[in-house]
Amino acid sequence: MSSGLKAGDVPLVTCPDCGGTLVFHGQEEEGRLAWGWLRCGGCGEPWPVKRGLARLYREDAVRGTDRLMRVIYDGLPALHDPLTTVLTPLLQSVSESKMRAGYLRRLELGALAPHADGTPLRILEVGVGAGANLPLIRRELVTGQEVEVWGVDLSEGMLGRCQQRLRKGSYPGVRLLMADGHTLPFRAGLFDRVLSVGGIGNYRDPAAGLRELARVAKPGTPVVVVDEQMDAGRRPSLFQRAAFRAMTFYTRDAHCPRELLPSRAEDVLEEQVSPFFYCLRFRMPEPVAVTG
Structure with missing residues (x-):
């Protein structure tokens, strides 16, 4: 099953540089964008589409821990999910499925209701990886x-594994693209649910990443962020401490970035969904009307 953008999706994506509208010039396959360019009508910047993946990010902006983590993920895409399944209960004494269920319930997917105007409901996962949450x-x-x-x-590499997952199962309505969480290529308020798992902690600018998650979420919708943090309510063993330090080699301060949330964030909930992972849920209110 193809997972690229459809022609009808193009008005929903924006230029990462200026936020302008994009126009596709290229080849489609099975109704999806396959090869070509998404050119910005504002600044004129062309963004490539290769092998069915739109690449809406600047390579020169991928630096520091962002570049390091991409090298690691590109190097072991086939091992990531199997290792997660095996190591989660071994290191944290909790199953992978229980941990995922702990944060997915905060998305409140069962409460989604159809839009009155008939437009489809949209869920965004930033850092979708091999698609284990799909x-x-x-x-x-x-x-x-x-x-x-x-x-x-x-x-x-991880998106390639996700594409393989989609080809093997029935996942209608999935769109995949390459993008940087610091500058998400979507118009504001597009998504009914927003999820980010295992990424914010190694962003070069986590505050910018959180602002982007908040920006693309509709007002009132839950935004759920999950990443590493040692559970302060437990007494981890020496083995667990060593394992956690190895997992979070990129920083000496792996913690829930609650202090970096946008100032207007509300209904904030922080909890541990496993000994090594926090779940941070928040919502953004309606924009403040400007008068005068």
Whole structure:
């Protein structure tokens, strides 16, 4: 199953540089963008589409820990999910499925209701990786709802594994593209649910990443962020401490970035979903009306 953008999706994506509208010039396959360029009508910048993946990010902006983590993920895409399944219970004494269920429930997928104007519901996962959350998201949705799941990642290797997953199963409505979480290529308020797992902690600018998650979410919708943090309520063993330090080699301060949330964030909830991972849920209110 193809997972690239459809021609009708182009008005929903924007130029990462200036936020301008994009126009596709190129070849389509099976109704999806296959090869060509998405050219900005504002600044004129062309963004490539190769092998069915739109690449809406600047390579020169991928630096520091962003570049290091991409090298790691590109180097082991086939091992990532199997290792997660095996090591999660070994290191944290909790199953992978229980951990994922702990944060997915905060998306409140069962509460999604159809839009009055008939437009599809849209869910965004930033850092979609190999797509391990996709079947769990589908399982939580109400049967018969028209829902699009958009997944972005900077690792072409991980997105390749995700494409393989989609070809093997039934995942209608999935869109994948390469993008940088610091400058998401979407117009504001596009998504009904927003999820980010295992990425914010190694961003070069996590505050910018959180602002982008908040910007693309509709007012009032849950935005859920998950990443590493040692559970302060437990007494980890020496083995667990060593394992956590190895997992978070990129920083000496792996923690929930609650202090970096946008100032207007509300309904903030922080909790541990496993000994090594926090879940941070928040919502953004309606924009303040400007008068005068």
